[in-house]
Amino acid sequence: MLGFRDPVADAIGLLRPRTVIGPSLRAAGQWALRFDTFLHVRIGGLVRGACWLILEGHEPVFLREGDTFMLGNPPPYVLAGTLDARPRPAEAVWSGAEDGFVRIGPESEEDLYLCVGHIAFDEENAALLTDLLPPLVIVRVDDPHGGRLAQLIDLLAIEVGVAAAGGPLVQNHLAQILLVHMLRAHAGQTDRPTGWLGALNEDGIGAALRAVHADVAHSWSLKELAEISHMSRSAFAQAFKRHVGVPPLEYLIQWRMSLARDALARDTLPISELARATGYLSESAFSTAFRRVVGSSPTQFRNQARQPARSAANGS
Template identity: 35%
Template sequence: MSPEESIDRPDSLDPLEDVLALVGTRATSASTLTGRGEWALRFPAPAGAKFNSVVQGTCTLTVAGHEPLPLRAGDSFLLTSPAPFALATSPAATVQPASPLFRGEGRGAQAGPATAPVTTRLVGASFRFAHRARRLLLDPLPPVLLLPAHADGAAFVQQTLGRIERELDEERLGARQVAQQLALVMLVDLLRHHASTGQGPSGWLRGLDDPVTATALRAIHADPARRWSVRSLAETAHVSRSTLAARFKKSVGQGPVEYLTRWRLELAAHRLITTDQPIAAIAQSVGYGSETALGLAFKREFGTTPGAYRRTASPT
């Protein structure tokens, strides 16, 4: 299913699915890292998001500007900020740049003395996004998301990681594509876990953990062109207007009508650069009565007109 098909479905009820589709989420690489003895690697800032899971042994994750995070077998993490990071099994190990070790996409890398026994294994993947991902998906998230080995769903993650390892090790037909698709499953699992904790900064993902707010979010995503109001959304969630407004603001960080406006404009921006629909038709499809009404709201939000955005923005 293409991103356009997913986000245009009238029966779409999953805000997470909608946002991942809208930003064109894809895994660009999946790889393994085998550590021997003591080792330490320095990684450049990821362009999008970076996932890793410890399959064997222990190591420490250090992200610029944050406290070191000890990791053990079964722990997984997602880096969402463009900051350099390091992985190490010992503070005494000489730090080496990681990039030269990963010679080819989908191939494994070795760290540490070649003659030492294997002490650590990790599986990782990188994610790229095609459309405004930093604001929509990554900015509302903490710089590091952790899925501990004891968390719900962690065992399933390890099973999927085992499949990724086999695909990459055996190099069967389509192995890299399979590994990258499985990596997307890891991404969704980490985002689900974060949503279920109710922790971290406010945002639409945190709102999914509140049943009242989640009902309103799903209603908006199912029919963004509908003339929603706080009253109609509250009726859908079976609560009062004041309750919906307070809980939505607390979890999402903005009011329901403000969220609706921004989501409509994100949809419009996406359609401007991925379709050749007339601007007037796009305006109608996202809930604006006219091209002029969309233009005014679009200019306030993005600082440019829909026509200029279409001419200058890139879908990638």
């Protein structure tokens, strides 16, 4: 049986996050770094000091000690000590990191300590999350979630700064915990989250989403999901589409197919068993739904997904 818990845990599990922490930035004086566009998510926070975050197409944002930020598939951006500093490419500066730190200016005058991490996802399912995120999420230290996030950034900074046994493992887990707390904070920001991320804060719709994720093999009907939400079928269908962006049963199909793609690429579960695990009474019904959503048969998808692995194993 496929494992399911709640929408956030399930989505992050399917995303197979790969975390790269640091290097951290310590700076003094006049400085500005320009970062190129990148895929997926970058998370950072100010351990000490303040700086500007200038995202292309957005107004500059002033970050203070304890503030955290999350960038989702962002355009190029600049981090700067002052708005009038001339940016230089970050890549060249980052390549000179030593012992997990990049330093700008005299070490004795450093007044900024920024900890950052990059989280990349399995490309096949990355859109489950990245399509829901704006380019920039800011959580201030005085936000209801801000203090907890600041503590996590501090812990992450400590791990980056020491060469202790198991450091990369701790950093990876802290970054994923930080991601979950950032998503919670974003979901709590009025009128900002979209899709299932925002719907989790709606009692009725959230209850239906959690029920679907708890038992994806169940043959869910609109009537059952509406009853869980304590709403009429028409009111539930309208509210679900308004918050999530698609009708409830279409969401169910999309989630089942996301699970199916992951399973086909990673294990040898027979397609007939995978069909039952994702709520289909027959392999043919599952295959029809899979082809409609994914564009190929389950067998074709499995063979294509495993081709790179076979090529790597053969050294080609």
